[in-house]
Amino acid sequence: MTETSATVRAYDVDAAAYAANGAVMPDSVRRDVEAFARLLGPGARVLEIGSGGGRDARLLEELGLRVRRTDVTPGFVDLLRADGHDADLLDPLTDDLGSPEGAYDAVWANASLLHVAREDLPTVLARLAEVCRAGGLLRVSVKEGDGDGWSTHGSISRPRHFTYWRAGPLADVVAGAGWSDVEVTHQPGTKGAESWLEVAAVREAGA
Numbered sequence: 001m002t003e004t005s006a007t008v009r010a011y012d013v014d015a016a017a018y019a020a021n022g023a024v025m026p027d028s029v030r031r032d033v034e035a036f037a038r039l040l041g042p043g044a045r046v047l048e049i050g051s052g053g054g055r056d057a058r059l060l061e062e063l064g065l066r067v068r069r070t071d072v073t074p075g076f077v078d079l080l081r082a083d084g085h086d087a088d089l090l091d092p093l094t095d096d097l098g099s100p101e102g103a104y105d106a107v108w109a110n111a112s113l114l115h116v117a118r119e120d121l122p123t124v125l126a127r128l129a130e131v132c133r134a135g136g137l138l139r140v141s142v143k144e145g146d147g148d149g150w151s152t153h154g155s156i157s158r159p160r161h162f163t164y165w166r167a168g169p170l171a172d173v174v175a176g177a178g179w180s181d182v183e184v185t186h187q188p189g190t191k192g193a194e195s196w197l198e199v200a201a202v203r204e205a206g207a
């Protein structure tokens with residue numbers, strides 16, 4: 001089993017528990033969602049990578065955006081569909097990310113691309129840029145740190161593989177993948193938890 005398939009399997013086994021425990025949105029994520037929606041305006045189309053239990057998509061839609069929910073974990077896609085939403089099983093590294101409706105206005109990937117191997121993140125970010133319109137927005141969050149490794153915590157009982165990033169290298173990878181105006185913000189973890197890096201960027205024109 002690869003790191004990716006073992007991580008997907010870990011989520012799959014405990015998808016319902018993850019969705020239930022993660023249903024309450026942290027204030028920092030709420031602020032980001034609200035700022036993102038304000039910048040985009042009502043009706044904008046968002047591709048979400050790693051929708052999980054659907055918490056962020058729910059608020060994005062309440063704020064007037066249109067969201068394509070996707071996840072690489074079948075259990076999450078099943079839960080989203082059971083909640084009455086369209087959702088697609090999709091690996092951003094290998095699957096077609098395009099839409100018959102044309103380019104997206106933005107991409108939202110909260111705490112999902114932290115499971116992409118370091119060497120694959122440039123490819124994933126470039127594939128996301130390809131399906132986003134010029135001037136469209138990117139929001140990504142990953143865990144801050146060095147190296148990569150397995151961790152077992154929270155409502156997922158099996159180990160998951162994480163790739164940790166530092167701000168400088170992460171900004172370079174995003175900028176090299178067709179995104180401009182790259183900002184990486186440090187978000188301290190609460191109660192001794194790991195800290196996060198939040199990426200904001202704009203799709204380059206003509207990239």
Ligand SMILES: C[S@@+](CC[C@H](N)C(=O)[O-])C[C@H]1O[C@@H](n2cnc3c(N)ncnc32)[C@H](O)[C@@H]1O
Nearest residue numbers: 011022050051052071072073110111112115116
């Ligand atoms: C920590 S959860 C975050 C879920 C949701 N975005 C949230 O903030 O609650 C990680 C998400 O990334 C997805 N994921 C796992 N491996 C992935 C990969 N290689 N590429 C993209 N997403 C992945 C999982 O299925 C899960 O939805």
